[in-house]
Amino acid sequence: MGSSFPAPLRLTLALLWQLGLSAAIQWLGLMVNGSRVAWNETQHCKILDGLVPDQVQLCRRNLELMHSIVRAAKETKGVCQKTFSDMRWNCSSIEYAPSFSPDLMKGTRESAFVYALAAAAVSHSIARACASGELPICSCGSVPSEVPGPGFRWGGCGDNLRYGLQMGSAFADGPMKSSKAGGQATRLMNLHNNAVGRQVLTDSLETKCKCHGVSGSCSVKTCWKGLQDLSEIATDLKSKYLAAIKVTHRHMGTRKQLVPKELDIRPVREAELVYLVSSPDYCTKDSKLGSLGTQDRQCNKTSVGSDSCNLMCCGRGYNAYTESVVERCQCKYHWCCYVICKKCQRTVERYVCK
Ligand SMILES: *[C@@H]1O[C@H](CO)[C@@H](O)[C@H](O)[C@H]1NC(C)=O
Ligand SMILES: *[C@@H]1O[C@H](CO)[C@@H](O)[C@H](O)[C@H]1NC(C)=O
Ligand SMILES: *[C@@H]1O[C@H](CO)[C@@H](O)[C@H](O)[C@H]1NC(C)=O
Ligand SMILES: *[C@@H]1O[C@H](CO)[C@@H](O)[C@H](O)[C@H]1NC(C)=O
Numbered sequence: 001m002g003s004s005f006p007a008p009l010r011l012t013l014a015l016l017w018q019l020g021l022s023a024a025i026q027w028l029g030l031m032v033n034g035s036r037v038a039w040n041e042t043q044h045c046k047i048l049d050g051l052v053p054d055q056v057q058l059c060r061r062n063l064e065l066m067h068s069i070v071r072a073a074k075e076t077k078g079v080c081q082k083t084f085s086d087m088r089w090n091c092s093s094i095e096y097a098p099s100f101s102p103d104l105m106k107g108t109r110e111s112a113f114v115y116a117l118a119a120a121a122v123s124h125s126i127a128r129a130c131a132s133g134e135l136p137i138c139s140c141g142s143v144p145s146e147v148p149g150p151g152f153r154w155g156g157c158g159d160n161l162r163y164g165l166q167m168g169s170a171f172a173d174g175p176m177k178s179s180k181a182g183g184q185a186t187r188l189m190n191l192h193n194n195a196v197g198r199q200v201l202t203d204s205l206e207t208k209c210k211c212h213g214v215s216g217s218c219s220v221k222t223c224w225k226g227l228q229d230l231s232e233i234a235t236d237l238k239s240k241y242l243a244a245i246k247v248t249h250r251h252m253g254t255r256k257q258l259v260p261k262e263l264d265i266r267p268v269r270e271a272e273l274v275y276l277v278s279s280p281d282y283c284t285k286d287s288k289l290g291s292l293g294t295q296d297r298q299c300n301k302t303s304v305g306s307d308s309c310n311l312m313c314c315g316r317g318y319n320a321y322t323e324s325v326v327e328r329c330q331c332k333y334h335w336c337c338y339v340i341c342k343k344c345q346r347t348v349e350r351y352v353c354k
Helices: 005-019 028-037 041-047 051-060 063-083 094-098 109-129 163-174 184-203 230-243
Strands: 207-211 220-226 245-252 255-260 318-334 338-353
Touching: 028 063, 041 051, 041 063, 051 063, 051 163, 063 094, 063 109, 063 163, 063 230, 094 245, 094 338, 109 184, 109 230, 163 184, 184 230, 184 245
Parallel strands: none
Antiparallel strands: 207 220, 245 255, 318 338
C-alpha cells in the first residue's frame, strides 16, 4: 500500500486488507503506473496486483487493449472529480487506487457511481480506439441499420460500441465473476451498476455529421454514430446517483435478488443505480467512514445548489478571503491575424467552509 495515505486512513485500509475485502475496481490502480509500460509483453500484465485472474488473462490475450484500459482508468478519475467538484463528497478518494477508503469499499451510493462510470469508461475508451484505428483487432462500428434521414448518407467511421461493450464488460465485470470479491449482495450490486453505466453509454450514441460540397454548401452530408464524451455520460450518471435506490438482498420467488428496501416490492429497474449501505453526510471528517469532511472546501455564496455555502459547509458557516487574479482584458484584433491583450488585475472574493 502506498505511503501517501493519512495515518488513520492507512490503518483502516490495512484492516480492510486483512479482512480480505477488496474492491472490484482495483484495476483503476492502472492509472498510477499503466502509462509507463509498453504493453507489448505478457509479463506487463503483472504490474498491478489488483487485477483478478480473468483480467490478467484478458490482458495477456489482448495486450493492445491495455492502452485503452489505462486511459479509461485515468479518465474515470478526472471525470469523477470534475463531476463531483460541487458536492460534499468530491471523489478525491479515487486517488488512492488500487486501494480505497471506506466510501468506495462498502456498497455505498458513491461506489455505485464510480463502478458505473468506470464500466462505461472502459467500453467508451475501447469503442473510440477502434474507430481511431489504434487497434489492429477492430475498426469502425458497423453501418447503422436504420434508414438515413433526408439529406445525408451513412459514412465516416463510427465508434465501435459493440466491440467496446463486449471487451469492456469482460474486463470490468471480471472481478465480480471471480469468487473472491466480497459477498454475493455486493457482487450483484456491482454487476448491476456496471450494467447501468454501459446502458447510459449506449444511450449516448448519437448521429454526428460532416458537411461536404462546394464551399461548405453542405449539399452532401455524411453521418455516423458516435458516442458522447465521458463527461456527459458522467452527468447522466450523477442524476442517477442522486436518485439511487437503497436495496437489500432477499428472496424473490426462488432466487435471492436485490430488491428496493423502502419502496413497494418490485425488482430493481435496469436504469437505476443501487446501493446497499447508507453513506455519511460527508460533513465532518471521519476516516472510518471514508469522509474527508468539508472544512476548507470552497463554496459559492450566490449559488442555491449543492456548492452553496449553506449546503457545502453544513451550516457551520464560512470564511471569506480575497484573492487577486490576473486576466487578459481589453483585447484588440490586429489585421492580420493576431490579438493583443492587456493584463488586468482583479480581486475576487472567495469563501471557504469553517
Ligand atoms: C507503481 O510503481 C512504483 C515503482 O515501481 C511501485 O512502488 C508502486 O507500488 C506501483 N504502484 C501501483 C499502484 O502499481
Ligand atoms: C516493447 O517495446 C519497447 C519500447 O518500445 C521495446 O524496447 C521492446 O523491445 C518491445 N518488446 C517487444 C517484445 O517487442
Ligand atoms: C476534495 O475535498 C477534500 C476535503 O476537503 C480536499 O482536501 C480535496 O483537495 C478535494 N479534492 C478535489 C479533487 O477537489
Ligand atoms: C456561483 O454560483 C452562481 C450561480 O449558480 C454562478 O453564476 C457563479 O458562476 C458561481 N461562481 C463560482 C465562482 O463558481
